[in-house]
Amino acid sequence: MRLPPLPAEEWDDRARGALAGLVPRNRQDPDGAGLALSTLVRHPDLATVFLRFSTYLLAHSTLPARVRELATLRVATRRGCAYEWAHHAKYAAELGLSEAEIEAAGHGKATDELGAAVLTAVDELDENSNLSDETWAALGRHLDERQRMDLIFTIGGYCLMAMAFNTFGIEPEDDSH
Numbered sequence: 001m002r003l004p005p006l007p008a009e010e011w012d013d014r015a016r017g018a019l020a021g022l023v024p025r026n027r028q029d030p031d032g033a034g035l036a037l038s039t040l041v042r043h044p045d046l047a048t049v050f051l052r053f054s055t056y057l058l059a060h061s062t063l064p065a066r067v068r069e070l071a072t073l074r075v076a077t078r079r080g081c082a083y084e085w086a087h088h089a090k091y092a093a094e095l096g097l098s099e100a101e102i103e104a105a106g107h108g109k110a111t112d113e114l115g116a117a118v119l120t121a122v123d124e125l126d127e128n129s130n131l132s133d134e135t136w137a138a139l140g141r142h143l144d145e146r147q148r149m150d151l152i153f154t155i156g157g158y159c160l161m162a163m164a165f166n167t168f169g170i171e172p173e174d175d176s177h
Contacts, residue, residue, distance in 0.1 A: 001169035005038030006030070018047035022055050035170050036083065057157045061150040065095050067143070070105045070115050071151060072158045074122040077106035079162035086172035114142040118151065125155050 006015060008030035018041050019028040026032045033041070040047040061068060069092040076085035085106070092102050101111060108123060110116040117138035124131050131139075131152075139148050164170075 001171075003039055003042065003168040005033075005035055006042045011041070014044040015041040018044040018051065022048075022051045035173055036165060039168055039170055054157060054161065057150075057154050061154060062147045063143075063150045063154060066092075066097065067114065067118055067147075067151065068154055069095060069097065070110065070118050071122050071155050073102060073105040074108060074119050075126070075155060075158040075162060078122065078126050079159060079166065081162035081165055083165045083170045083172050084158060084162050113138070117142070121151060122155050125152065126159065 011030050016028055019033065019037060023033075023037065027034065027037060030038060037047075037051075040050070057068070069088055072084065072088040073092060075081070076088060089102050092105070093099070097105075104110065105115070105119060108119045110119050117135060120135050121131055121139060124135055136148070139151065143151065
């Protein structure tokens with residue numbers, strides 16, 4: 001691990017404050033934060049700002065949760081991010097996606113038109129930093145303008161997280177963090 005979690009004895013009010021109001025209270029200390037949050041709080045100012053954004057993507061976006069998880073699973077596979085894959089495969093299963101659907105999403109395969117458009121959007125954005133007119137139109141048959149905007153930022157946000165987690169060496173955890 002290139003950048004280990006902040007040791008418990010180094011957590012201070014700024015580290016805890018970076019998580020306050022953004023994650024459940026039981027995750028606001030070194031015992032409950034998990035590897036990713038414990039690593040991010042090494043830089044409290046960045047953690048505070050970034051976690052506001054990522055909390056929006058995960059909990060307050062206009063995207064249907066299924067769409068978010070399909071996109072995130074594809075990002076995790078394309079970016080080789082085991083941490084992101086482990087967490088979002090679990091979230092996707094909790095939303096009712098089957099194990100086969102989860103695995104297929106990782107390979108860019110979907111069972112419906114919207115899912116296919118979402119996975120194509122991930123591939124195009126990751127390869128070209130842009131969407132084709134065809135993909136934008138396919139998304140528009142199912143998502144309104146704000147949802148499409150949220151999708152672009154969701155894909156970009158999870159690409160950024162994958163880059164950070166991979167670079168820092170954050171691996172999946174064996175527990176429920």
